[in-house]
Amino acid sequence: MRGAAVRTVGAPILLGIVALALWQLAVVALDVKPFVVPSPLAIGTAFGSTPDTILRAALLTGANALVGLLVGTVVGILFAVLAALSRVIDEITAPIVAGLAVVPIVALAPVFYTMFGANAQTARQLIAALAVFIPVFVNTLRGLRQVRPVHRDLMRAYAASPWQATRTVTLPGALPYLFTGFRIASSLAVISALVAEYFGGPIDGIGRAITTAVASSNYALAWAYVLGSILLGLVFYCATLALEILATRHRRRA
Template sequence: MTQLSVAAPVRLSIRGNVVRAVYPAVLVGAVILIAWELAVHLFNIQPYLLPAPSAIVAEFGKSFSTIASAAQITTIAVIGGALLGAATGVIAAFIVALFEKFANTVLVLVAILSCAPVVALAPIFNAWFGATSLMSKIAVAAIMVFFPVMVATTKGLLSVHPLHRELMESLSASRFQLMVWVRIPGAVPSLFDGMRVGATLSVIGIIVAEYFGGTANALGVLIANSAALSQFPLTWAAVAAASLLGLVVYGAVMLIERLVAPWRFTPASR
């Protein structure tokens, strides 16, 4: 009985926090959509310039099967790119963290490399893996995810509290033990910070890479083809689907973070 009486307020508190976090974004989004709809009708904006949200929603429902089929292919590539980029980023971060003296130099080099237009590599990857191969798209997304994950995780691994380091040294802990018991738990929040950034970048990378060639029913190809045929409501509906995919991937990362690092969401951690 006591457990139930304690659990109920906790659930209500979590639900209230979620509502307070989501409500402002939903309200602002609703205001923007209403203003958008009114502006299109009041100023008689042509569909090829900017279709009304109602027209986009209608086209989304009309072409749902086409958009859903294209989204499936793109989603597979996004997940593959995010997982590959995150895995390689974490491995690289561990290697860099083992050599602390050179870590700052490596991070500077990584920052310089991350400034390069990664999506411009899409035609090269198409030549390597094939224009219709998912791997050519996954490679672009993986590189875009790699940089934020690697940098954030490395900084997390290197951010060891001096007291914790002294305690481990007083216990004659090895570098491996310091990594396992101090560095990795402390770097988990930083890893997910990088993953949240990488989640949205992976969708952008896949969509842009699909512009340079892809399977006939991918979202990027659908956007490019429908725009070329002046089917702008369909174009915007596919763009909306890509945006929704980005939100879903971002939400999935946050959900995993809540499961893996629940202490970040407790009132004491804020």
């Protein structure tokens, strides 16, 4: 058991160290210019010299991503349940969801900033919520449709209402699919909130910090902010994974 845990954790860490070493060696040996790609040592130095600034930017981007994640998840689950209960709603929402899935963030960001104001964070939160809604809705709806016929027959035999059947049988069976969509959405929320910062709005967040650093030719600092965004995404992903593990354990005990 311990050997498996060591391999699971140690192998990615070892691979990462080797990749960073090769990256550093390539930059030094080939004399790669910083505007192409800085060395890991330069990025680490920039990250270590401005941790407070990077943390503040990450917290703001993370707050917008969290709001978008929560709103998008709640709306996605609600619409998935309604679509599973009603064929009419399913047929109505299907083309809408398909359309929303292909809407580019770069087109929505300026529109939302015009609607809600360039000094408000609302546009970034809505963009993150929209990105979250799609995977949560699609995966949850698929899970809700995985109920075995014998379970449906049992609920009918007990004269259970559609909501009772959904709450006691359908939703618990859909949990693995729901959390799959939730984990995917957690990373998309961070990415969407960050990308939305490139196209206007308040002068804060990791996205604006990256563009500012690049504009001042401080490429190592720009990559340090990228590192901060990667760590933020990992925090979101690990948090949703922990929630999934807790929910799975609770379900097994129940």
